[in-house]
Amino acid sequence: MSEPLRGVIVSHAGLAQAMIGAVETITGVTDALVPVSNEGCDRQALFNNLTTAVGSGPAVLFIDLPGGSCLTGAVSYARGRSDLAVVTGVNLAMLLDFVFHRDVTPDAAAARAASAGTRAIRTPAA
Amino acid sequence: MIKLVRIDDRLIHGQVVVGWGQPLNVGFIVLVDDAVRASPWEQDLYRMGVPPEIEVIFASISEAAARLEVWDQDPRAGIVLTPDVATLASLTEHCHRVRRVNIGGIHHRAGRTERLRFVYLSDTEVDQLRRLAAQGIEVTAQDVPTARAVPLTEFT
Numbered sequence: 001m002s003e004p005l006r007g008v009i010v011s012h013a014g015l016a017q018a019m020i021g022a023v024e025t026i027t028g029v030t031d032a033l034v035p036v037s038n039e040g041c042d043r044q045a046l047f048n049n050l051t052t053a054v055g056s057g058p059a060v061l062f063i064d065l066p067g068g069s070c071l072t073g074a075v076s077y078a079r080g081r082s083d084l085a086v087v088t089g090v091n092l093a094m095l096l097d098f099v100f101h102r103d104v105t106p107d108a109a110a111a112r113a114a115s116a117g118t119r120a121i122r123t124p125a126a
Numbered sequence: 127m128i129k130l131v132r133i134d135d136r137l138i139h140g141q142v143v144v145g146w147g148q149p150l151n152v153g154f155i156v157l158v159d160d161a162v163r164a165s166p167w168e169q170d171l172y173r174m175g176v177p178p179e180i181e182v183i184f185a186s187i188s189e190a191a192a193r194l195e196v197w198d199q200d201p202r203a204g205i206v207l208t209p210d211v212a213t214l215a216s217l218t219e220h221c222h223r224v225r226r227v228n229i230g231g232i233h234h235r236a237g238r239t240e241r242l243r244f245v246y247l248s249d250t251e252v253d254q255l256r257r258l259a260a261q262g263i264e265v266t267a268q269d270v271p272t273a274r275a276v277p278l279t280e281f282t
Contacts, residue, residue, distance in 0.1 A: 012140065042135040042233035067175020068139035075171055 004102040005109050007033045008053045009090055010046075010074050011064040014039075023095045032099040038069050046073035058083035060098065060109050062090035085110035093120030128198045130205045133214050134230035137162070137207055138172045138182070141230060145270040146205060147180065153202025154181040158190040158217060159209050187213060191220035198223060211251040218258060227258060228275075229267040241281040244269045252282045 009016035016035035024030050034053045038046055050061075050073065061074045066088040078084040085106035087094070094117030101112055129150045134142060137157055146152070155176065162168045163186045173182050181202075185193065190206070194217075197204055208214040210232065218224050231244050238246035245267050247255070259265050259278050266275035 069136040072171050
């Protein structure tokens with residue numbers, strides 16, 4: 001891959017922006033992630049915002065929930081495009097892993113991010 | 127029984143499934159949209175956001191008009207969704223069972239102006255809603271159940 005992947009976080013309200021702030025605070029990486037909120041968007045407006053955020057690609061789209069307007073908008077946008085991949089259930093752990101592993105294909109990055117995010121979900125004894 | 131007839135351009139999303147679905151204990155959701163009815167992959171996409179215990183039914187306007195009575199007699203609580211005012215108006219033309227309409231979200235688009243934070247309407251859409259109200263249909267705007275149901279006359 002000649003161009004590092006961009007991560008586009010698609011969320012309700014201000015979650016995407018807040019997650020990017022957290023990633024930047026922890027890692028110092030400031031050029032890997034772009035936020036998209038569904039706030040005030042119908043399907044076409046969300047599609048337009050995704051177009052702007054993704055740019056020329058390639059990219060991984062991180063979605064907050066495994067259903068709903070963010071997912072339907074993102075999957076509709078990414079449909080048929082091999083330079084885009086979609087991951088749902090975005091969490092901080094997967095983003096922290098992603099920003100340091102962007103020199104792979106979108107599908108590989110999405111699989112890796114999903115694995116990192118899943119590993120972070122635990123129920124430690126308090 | 128149909129508990130909610132809602133206009134929402136996001137169709138099936140969090141406010142519908144969780145915000146309304148939980149308190150109404152919804153057992154089925156009817157998505158009335160001719161384009162989605164004809165698109166299996168879009169149907170799969172919308173199903174992804176719904177728990178398996180809730181049935182999702184995809185219907186064209188004509189199919190919905192023909193089956194509203196059946197759905198209204200279903201022992202489960204149901205939600206009927208349309209993406210826009212025109213679809214809802216068309217549905218009511220073909221079937222007179224709709225007595226209340228909830229406007230849950232109509233977002234900005236060219237030709238629409240802001241009426242409420244989550245409701246943007248063109249003049250044509252305002253006229254269509256007023257015609258529904260003149261037929262005795264109660265039209266209110268309310269994005270989530272904990273919000274106040276705003277009567278049509280307050281935002282048009």
